[in-house]
Amino acid sequence: MSKTILIIGAGPAGLSAAHLLCKEGQKVIVYESHSTAVGGLSQTARQGGFLFDIGGHRFYTKAKEVEEFWHDILGEDFLRRTRLSRIFYNGTFFKYPLELGDVLKNISFFKGCEFLASYIKVKILKKKEIHSFEDWVISQFGVSLYEAFFKSYTEKVWGRPCHEISKDWAAQRINNLSISKILLEFIKNFFNIRSKQNIKSLIEEFDYPRKGPGMLWERVSAEIQKMGAEVHLNHHVSSMVSHEGKWQLHFSNGDSSPMADHIISTAPVKTLLKGLKPAPSQTLKSEIENYKYRDFLTVILMFKQRDSFPDNWLYIHDSRVKVARIQNYKNWSPEMVPSPEYTSYGLEYFCQKDDDFWSMTDEELVELAIREIGIIDLPFTRVEFSSKVIRMPYAYPVYDHNHSQRSELLQRELESYPGLHLAGRNGLHRYNNQDHSIKTAMIVTENILNKSKRSPWKVNQDAQYLEEESRS
Template sequence: MHNATSRELNVDVAIIGAGPAGLTAGYLLTKAGKSVAIIEKDETYVGGISRTVEHEGYRFDIGGHRFFSKSAAVVDLWNEILPDDFIQRPRMSRIYYEGKFYSYPLRAFEALSNLGILRSTACMASYLWYKAFPIKTVKSFEDWTTNQFGQKLYSIFFKTYTEKVWGMPCDEMSADWAAQRIKGLSLWSAVTDGLKRSLGLNKKPNDGMETKTLLETFRYPRQGPGMMWEAARDKIVATGKGQVIMGYGLEQLAADGEGGWRMSATNKDGDKVVVKAGHAISSAPMRELGARLHPLPETSWNGSNLKYRDFLTVALMVEGEDLFPDNWIYIHDSKVQVGRVQNFRSWSPEMIPDEKMACVGLEYFCFEGDGLWDMADADLVDLATTEMKTLGLLDPAKVKGGAVVRQEKAYPVYDEDYAANVAAMRGELEHKYQTLHLVGRNGMHRYNNQDHAMMTAMLTVENILAGERVYDIWCVNEDAEYHEAGDEGAEKALPAREQVSEDQAAALNSMRDVPERIVEADADETAADRRVA
């Protein structure tokens, strides 16, 4: 019988979560001479969604993480933490539909060519119909995309994958999101250009896309992104100023009445650690923090209403060569539930211990507690094997093993209430507590990239060292596609303090697109009213 233990620590800063944001903060604080204690509920892995899981020598990246940032400060920090273990890898992602690969981003003329004469003719007829008779009142993702491309192309290249990822019907997603997300793709210009080329009238290809220079290669830690965060953890501990306490989940974060904090955390055996600190940094999901704060926030904020999209990866070890050269492929077939397939060797050959084996990871987007999430691991491996056979991507006889990795709270959901809830929570905390700091994707309930999460931590550390909030970290925005183009490290290291908002917005400067549900229609409006008879 285990006798539960309890211990107490006194540090300058208590940090909740050992993901990119929490470990960045811990690394920079200990480097500056501050003492920190970081609690992490996972017993084995640091890095959060950027961790690398190992199974019998095979390494799995949770979601795929290309290391690229326009922020010089972030790039410099990556190089400082992991100076000798980056490799340069070719960048390749495609769409897979009914046995054929399509470029990503989608190229309209190629898509029509691959679909064949009958289906492409039907797609063009559908496109022309909706140009002549568009949906009158455009409210949803489905409405907007159908008007732009026709019902046929919408159903093939937009509906299935979008609904897999976000778990809600396209006719419930806002049209505004579609307009932001699908940029530069012109079906008409692609078709007219294709006709001109077939007649020899146009030698310069224009595939219906605005000119865009994509990254051809990217940097990647040779054994996965977990290398970065394991190195950060080790450097924190090596200073003698930091502790990373694994397997402990937050029990309570209480204000001590003197501007500081008392953080208590427990492990599965009931052991407790209590950390007393002048500052607290939380990268825990905002919903969980709100439920564990003491005293509870005195606002209309309801943290239980914040929602998250989860996913799981089923890794298959397959005898033979790699099945495709892509880092990942997007699966647009409605016959299968899988949304995306990773090829781990294409990320790094060192992810696979046996050169005679391939390893692919099937990503299933789900909600914690639903049928997929609760399925037994063996059944998920069988499902993944069957679906890869259905897609024609592998021979089930060559599958020699499998493993399942579940990732909860992968994507904060932007529903109709999330913004008000986040604003109320933020307002309450920033007004009442100058020494509590929210950072990272889940800590701020913002769908951002790894380097954005790091930047929120970097600026928070600057605020702590300065003794005041000289930086507004909420100005670090999310960027949907900046990793596709541009120059690494192009933006200056940190914004000048006298130009906080302007320069932070310039450094990482456009919203990462996340669908929102459409506002409910008027009671007297029916679906039929929105379409032309």
């Protein structure tokens, strides 16, 4: 028998769930607070023939079913891109992921000795307890490499010292990077040893829709509507009410949804739990109140000039500037600019939506971005210049030292709300990429359809979901 399922959020998790449920003949209604765009953090924004990604979204996954899902929808519209993303440190560009040959080429003999000595030191004097991101990285690479290649960028991203950042984040994001791997890669390159098939790894190549990630989500949204689903933009859910085994949503404009059997929420769990009725325990409420987020602001500079830098994006490890990453959109897909004569950069800043940076005017932010491009000395001109500022709240769920306990408490208490399912990145307060978010959607839809009983919380925690490389 067909069930009615209400979905909060038209991002990757919400739309994937909707797609799978529609294919099974269920009645699906999606509510999205954005007034014009679907895709959530993975949307594509537009201005005057230019397209922009919120952050630069590589499509890669180890989950076959996720890969099939997005390839079935976009097919030939996926491009295979070669990755180049260097670190700008001390006036020099270093390849990322780090390659020994490249590091040695770009640093002085003395700096090389310093990196090596601090690495050997930490391996001999092994620290017993690892509490923070700082402890974890130093234990793997030594103090000097940590300070050069991890500290400044990570502190820009999270806005706090690395010793206050959870070790879980390091273990999740830098899981597969080790000095032994870097050394092995160096030896293989030196002797020109490659695997028989010479398969490029996920680190070196990735898929990307020719018109940005939003192209996938716009198409999923159109397909589900053809299958009978409703997608309502400009509908901000303010509360979720359970009554006699049925669920109803209320919106900030005063409207309400029809009654339904299930809700899938991909909205930030902290905001959603405030409107959950019956209300959760006081303990859970105060724990979830501690969930923090990092907000994200992109200043886009568009201009007429063919020359730019060769990378898809750059990591900026330079304390003279506030920018953390710079995207070069046409190196993701040539269709992100009106023609090859044009270039657009996205200068990415991490901040809090209640801080002074977030509330600077667009004009002030654009002037700052132009100054910072000058300091880094990247190709830029004011010919046919235009700009845009995109503010994206709730971009990064923050992990603190109590992350695991808080998440366990939330999972336990939600068991007493049958029919309520959390999925996605902010829905689970997990540092989930698109593929993880889609996978959580797949799991909750199977649970709703009684095809299995699995936990979406396990995604991005088990070894098989961990990525091969370190940072986004």
